Amino acid sequence: MLQKLLNGLAIGSVYSIFALGYTLVFSILRVINFAHGAVFTVGAYLTWALTGPQVGANGALANSQLPVALPFWLAAVLGALGAGLLGVLIERAAFRPLRRRGSDPLLTLVSSLGVAIALVNVIQYLVGAENYSLGTLGGSVSIAGATIRRTQVAVFIVSMIMVVALTWLMNGSRTGAALRAVSEDAVTAQLLGINVDRLIWVSFFLSGFLGGLAGTLIGMSVGIAGPYFGIAFGLKGLAVIVLGGLGDIPGAVVAGLLIGVAEAFVPGEYSAYKEAVAFVVLFLVLLVRPQGLLGRVQIQKV
Amino acid sequence: MRHTARRTAAVAATALFLVGCAGEEKKTGDTGGGGASGDPIKIGVAVAKTSNVALLGQEQVIGAEIAEKFFNDKGGVNGRKIDVIIQDTAGDENGAINAFNALIRSEVVGIVGPTLSQQAFAADPVAEAAKVPVLGPSNTAAGIPQIGKYIARVSSPVSVVAPAAVKQALKDNPDIKKVAVAFAQNDAFASSETKTFQQAVQTEKLELVTVQTFQTTDTDFTSQATAINAKAPDLVIVSGLASDGGNLVKQLRELGYKGALIGGNGLNTTNVFPVCGKHCDGILIAQAYNPGYDNPVNKEFVTAYEAQQKKKPPQFSAQAFAGVQVFVEALAAMDTKEKLSGMKLPDLRDKLNAQIIAGQYTTPLGPISFDPEGEVKQAEFWVARIKMGADGKAGEFTIVP
Numbered sequence: 001m002l003q004k005l006l007n008g009l010a011i012g013s014v015y016s017i018f019a020l021g022y023t024l025v026f027s028i029l030r031v032i033n034f035a036h037g038a039v040f041t042v043g044a045y046l047t048w049a050l051t052g053p054q055v056g057a058n059g060a061l062a063n064s065q066l067p068v069a070l071p072f073w074l075a076a077v078l079g080a081l082g083a084g085l086l087g088v089l090i091e092r093a094a095f096r097p098l099r100r101r102g103s104d105p106l107l108t109l110v111s112s113l114g115v116a117i118a119l120v121n122v123i124q125y126l127v128g129a130e131n132y133s134l135g136t137l138g139g140s141v142s143i144a145g146a147t148i149r150r151t152q153v154a155v156f157i158v159s160m161i162m163v164v165a166l167t168w169l170m171n172g173s174r175t176g177a178a179l180r181a182v183s184e185d186a187v188t189a190q191l192l193g194i195n196v197d198r199l200i201w202v203s204f205f206l207s208g209f210l211g212g213l214a215g216t217l218i219g220m221s222v223g224i225a226g227p228y229f230g231i232a233f234g235l236k237g238l239a240v241i242v243l244g245g246l247g248d249i250p251g252a253v254v255a256g257l258l259i260g261v262a263e264a265f266v267p268g269e270y271s272a273y274k275e276a277v278a279f280v281v282l283f284l285v286l287l288v289r290p291q292g293l294l295g296r297v298q299i300q301k302v
Numbered sequence: 303m304r305h306t307a308r309r310t311a312a313v314a315a316t317a318l319f320l321v322g323c324a325g326e327e328k329k330t331g332d333t334g335g336g337g338a339s340g341d342p343i344k345i346g347v348a349v350a351k352t353s354n355v356a357l358l359g360q361e362q363v364i365g366a367e368i369a370e371k372f373f374n375d376k377g378g379v380n381g382r383k384i385d386v387i388i389q390d391t392a393g394d395e396n397g398a399i400n401a402f403n404a405l406i407r408s409e410v411v412g413i414v415g416p417t418l419s420q421q422a423f424a425a426d427p428v429a430e431a432a433k434v435p436v437l438g439p440s441n442t443a444a445g446i447p448q449i450g451k452y453i454a455r456v457s458s459p460v461s462v463v464a465p466a467a468v469k470q471a472l473k474d475n476p477d478i479k480k481v482a483v484a485f486a487q488n489d490a491f492a493s494s495e496t497k498t499f500q501q502a503v504q505t506e507k508l509e510l511v512t513v514q515t516f517q518t519t520d521t522d523f524t525s526q527a528t529a530i531n532a533k534a535p536d537l538v539i540v541s542g543l544a545s546d547g548g549n550l551v552k553q554l555r556e557l558g559y560k561g562a563l564i565g566g567n568g569l570n571t572t573n574v575f576p577v578c579g580k581h582c583d584g585i586l587i588a589q590a591y592n593p594g595y596d597n598p599v600n601k602e603f604v605t606a607y608e609a610q611q612k613k614k615p616p617q618f619s620a621q622a623f624a625g626v627q628v629f630v631e632a633l634a635a636m637d638t639k640e641k642l643s644g645m646k647l648p649d650l651r652d653k654l655n656a657q658i659i660a661g662q663y664t665t666p667l668g669p670i671s672f673d674p675e676g677e678v679k680q681a682e683f684w685v686a687r688i689k690m691g692a693d694g695k696a697g698e699f700t701i702v703p
Contacts, residue, residue, distance in 0.1 A: 007524040058360045063612070121352075129356035131545050133576040133695075140556050147531075149556045152524070222521040223552075223577045225545035228354045232519050263522075268529025272487035272515035 003146035004264045010152035012260020013159035018214035018233055019240035019252040020166060021087075021207035027183040027247035028203045031105040034112040035090050036211050037234025038119035039083050041227060043212020044219035045123055047072075047079030048134050058128025072135050076216045083212020084205040090115050091204040116234070123227040135220035151221045158217060162210060163253050169206075170249060179203060183247065236275075239282045245295020255293055342385035343378070343642070345629050346405030347622070348415030348425070349439070353393030354519070357544055357573050358618050359417045362439055363388055365615070365622030366414060368606045373626070379633045379642070386626060391416045395424035402428045409647060411633065411654055412436065414625035419443035420490040426453045433648060435655040437625040440618055442567055443494040447676035452655050454676030456624045456667065458590045460495040460567060463683055465502040467564045467588040470685040470702055471537055472506060474586075475562060478536040484514040484526055484550060485541035486568075492518070492541040495566045499539045511535050518546050527554040541566035548577025555581035562586070570686075571616045572697070580694030584687060591617035591667050592684040592701050599627075600666035614698065615666075624665035632657040 018040060025033045052069025055061045070078070094111040137151045170176035181189040182199050190196050215230060240259055244251030259278045266274040285293065347366040350359030370386040378384050387410060389401035398421035405413050406428075412435035416425050422441040429436045430450030438446055438455030442463070446455050472478055481503045485496035496513075503510050511533040514526040527550065530538060538554065538561065540547045547569045554563075555578070563585045565574070570587050578585075593604055593614040603623055607615035636642060636657050642650060662671045668682045686699035 003528055004525070007528065011522045011524070124352060124356065129352075129354070129360060131357070131548065131573050131577045133579055138556060138580075140558060147528075147557050149524070149553065151556075218521065222549045223545070225521060225549070225577070226354055226357060229521065229545075232521075264525055266525065268512065268514045268526050270515065271520075271523075271525050271529075272517050274525070275517070 002144055003148075005261060006143065006146050006148050007152070008261030008264030009257055010148070010156045010260070011263065012257035013156045013163075014214050014217050014256075015233075015236055015240050015260050016253045016256025017159045017162045017210050017217075019237045019244065019256050020163070020249060021211040021214070022237050022241045023244070023247055023249055023252045024179075024203045024207045024210075026241065027249075028179065028186075028200055029095070029099075029105070029108075030247075031095070031108045032112075032238070033087075033090070033095075033204075033207065034109060034234070035094065035115040035119065036207065036237065037230040038116040039086055039090070039208050039211040039230075040215035040218075040233055041123065041230035042086055042119060042215070043079050043083035043208075044134065044215035044224050044229075045127070045132075045227075046082045046212065047075045047216040048132050048219065048224060050075035050078055051134070053132065055127045056130035056132070058130060059124065059126050061126050062128070072220075076213070076220075079216050080209045080213040083215070084207075084209035087204040087206075087208020087211070088201055090208070091200060095200075095204075120227045120231075127227075129226040129228075131226060132219075132224040134216065134224055137220065149221070155217045155221055158213070162213065166206070166210070167249065175199075175202060236278070239279060241292075243282050243285055243292055245292030248292065248294050251292055251294030258293075340382070342383040343633060344385045344387055344408065344410040345626060346408070346410035346413040346415070347386055347388045347626070348391050348398060348401040348405055348413055349388070349622070350393050350397075350417040350421075351388070351390040353397070354545075355393035355417050355543075358440065358571065359391070361571065361616050361618040362417060362622035364607070364611065365439075365619030366626050368603065368610070368619070369623040369626035369630075372602065372606060372623075373630045379630060380637045382637075382642070384626075384630060384633075389415075391421060391425070393418070393421075395421055398422075398425035399428055401425070406432045406434050410434070411647075411651060412629050412658075414439050414622060414629070416441070418489070418491060419446060419494065422446050422453075423449070423490065426450065429453070433655075434651055435629075435658060437628055437658070439621045439625040441491075443491045447673075451676075452651075454658060454672050454678070456628060456665070456670060456678050457621050458678055458680045458683070460491075461498045462680075463588045463590055464495060464498045464566065465505070465588075466683055466685050467586045468499065468502040468506060468539075470586050470588075471562045471564055475536070478562065479509055480511045480533065480535040481508045481537045481539065482512045482514065482530045482533055482535035483510065483539045483541075484516060484530065485566075486518045486543065486546055487515040488517045488519075489543065489568075492543075492566065492568060495541040495568075496539075499541065499564070499566070503539075508537075516542065516546060516550065518543050520546055521549055523550040523553045524557070526550060527557045527559070530554060531557055531559055535561060537562045537564065539564040539566070540569065543568040544571050544573040545577055548574040548582065551585065552578040552581045565688075567617075570699075571618065572613060572699075574688075575690065575695070575697040580690050582688045582697055583690040586702075587686050587688070587699065589617055589684045589686050589699070589701075590680060591620040592682075592686070593620075593699075594701060595666065595668060595682075597664060597666075597668065599664060603666045620666045624663070624667050624670070627665050628658060628661070628663050628670075629654075631663055632661050635661060
């Protein structure tokens with residue numbers, strides 16, 4: 001029982017910070033950034049590359065390696081920063097041009113999906129489809145009779161630090177106040193002298209940072225299973241933000257943990273169906289609360 | 303103005319594309335035949351170069367390319383070059399069907415492919431309908447050669463290979479009593495393989511304490527590992543692919559499992575090493591290929607592979623090589639009886655199919671032949687044990703004597 005709860009919280013905490021990336025962008029632009037799963041993947045690969053291993057036998061960079069070999073924690077920070085910058089680039093390439101032309105926000109859904117596919121293919125082109133391992137935190141610890149892998153503990157702690165940091169940023173800093181103002185009403189915020197373009201930029205950076213860090217954390221726990229390994233997380237993240245209430249930050253955190261725990265409680269014999277269980281939970285909650293767990297009812301303003 | 307120009311360009315490009323397609327369409331039919339005696343003979347290879355199956359497909363591409371060079375250097379088919387055309391199937395059934403269709407249209411004499419059994423069940427009927435011989439390089443599920451007259455495989459079915467690993471585990475430790483099994487439920491091959499393993503467990507009169515399931519796309523296996531450890535088995539048998547199977551092993555070990563491990567054919571690749579690292583050590587895997595096998599063609603194959611990839615070739619590369627080899631040698635045997643250049647393509651494909659079944663081949667997998675249904679008859683199998691280096695990064699499959 002406790003074992004399952006802890007297993008669920010560990011994986012759920014990563015779902016949370018991954019979904020926070022979606023949430024940040026959604027709360028500002030009211031669109032889903034489909035490239036987020038690919039940013040997750042890039043974050044993991046960047047961290048991996050910075051620790052200085054050799055690329056496998058496939059791909060254009062076969063058997064090469066970076067001249068640096070950074071310690072894992074530093075590589076993880078730089079990898080997440082790199083993923084943040086990638087988020088900004090994606091905004092410039094796939095979101096801004098369409099927004100400038102006033103096109104339907106739905107179109108950016110397709111353009112960001114295009115970016116995602118391109119990124120995944122570039123990774124495969126460069127380093128092939130091999131598995132790569134990341135980090136070396138092995139072994140397990142005992143907590144009140146339950147056995148937990150050390151990486152799970154580390155993943156949970158780092159994720160929770162990120163949640164706290166982001167909550168502080170949103171509620172305790174000027175940038176956070178401005179972000180909240182823009183998400184409330186972008187036009188009014190602009191009239192009040194807030195630089196909306198800069199804040200969109202900031203939200204994409206934070207989103208990319210969190211996505212990339214989530215990639216590294218998952219990579220550390222289960223290795224990098226090829227360029228496609230972020231795709232499943234992309235879908236899971238969508239479930240999390242819908243369950244939490246679109247654009248709601250505490251909602252995304254609660255929903256991430258909830259889906260993680262729900263999955264962990266699926267009996268082992270039926271584990272192959274655990275994703276179905278997660279989505280059934282989502283469906284049932286939406287029947288009762290269409291606005292999500294913590295989301296607000298959208299009032300149609302006429 | 304600019305917009306109009308752009309639109310015109312787009313329309314023109316589309317038109318050109320359509321014309322191009324139509325042009326290609328026209329080439330279909332039976333005009334090609336054995337071709338002029340100087341033209342290379344086209345052999346199709348349809349494997350997963352992309353998608354999450356690319357891990358295996360890339361190894362097959364390397365094997366097929368080495369075979370192309372190897373046999374062309376040896377004079378091809380009685381002096382005529384072979385041209386190995388590689389089509390990407392990606393990881394799903396539709397991709398495999400498209401790749402098969404594309405190869406059939408480009409007038410290959412036969413196809414080596416696809417990568418997964420799952421894909422074979424979808425794409426092989428396409429080749430069967432077009433009467434194009436197919437050699438499955440890595441399709442080991444039950445029922446593949448039975449898809450049709452033109453379908454054969456060089457990969458021995460799991461029912462033949464897998465039980466050897468269980469026997470070896472019992473030889474290592476005769477006290478094994480309780481066995482846990484885990485398999486990837488969304489994969490036709492793993493589901494077929496696990497039945498064989500479970501049968502072997504029964505045959506050896508062992509107790510099956512739990513059967514756990516997962517998906518090949520899963521990464522988090524803590525629930526399965528926790529459930530398995532709760533039953534305290536002496537042996538765990540995993541049927542999946544490299545990244546999921548490797549992760550299950552790693553998480554199982556980290557959570558304290560100390561007993562024996564058997565991996566299915568999907569784990570039979572060096573790609574599991576980075577996934578489970580030092581925890582891969584000791585996994586037993588039944589193999590249809592042994593890089594250390596002592597025959598001339600295998601030695602040359604291993605040398606060519608090592609020169610290119612700096613590691614020992616995996617089973618998937620060797621089987622793709624063997625697939626191309628069977629085509630080349632069957633074509634050469636036909637050509638000696640009746641010149642290929644005089645034959646129409648449908649006739650050539652039909653005779654080639656008969657010749658494949660009739661022949662015997664000395665491949666890197668050892669001597670192989672086929673039964674009338676197209677099922678491979680392989681002389682030797684091996685059980686390998688994974689041995690990881692001290693750093694937990696590099697490892698190798700050591701054949702258990």
